[in-house]
Amino acid sequence: MADDDDKFWYNLVTRQVERGMQSPAVDRAGPFDTAEEAARAPEIIEERARKWREDDRAEDDWRTGGEAGIEG
DSSP, X not given: OOGGXXXXXEETTTOOEEESSOSOGGGEEEEESSHHHHHTHHHHHHHHHHXXXXXXXXXXXXXXXXXXXXXX
8 A cells, every 4th residue: 555655663573663564564563653653552552452451351241240130
C-alpha cells in the first residue's frame, strides 16, 4: 500500500522506529502517524493488552454470573 510508505513502524526486533514498511511484517508494529507515536509502541501494545485482559475477565465474570443465575 502506498499510503503505508508515509507511516511509521516500530521494529520489534531492533526496537527502532522505521519509516515505511522496511522490515518483515512479523517484526514490526504499526502503522503509526508519527515517529513519536511509533516510539511509544511498546507502551501502546501493553496498554491494549491490559485492556483486552480486563475485557476478557469482565466477559468471563458476566458469563459465570449469567450461568449461575439461569441454573439457580
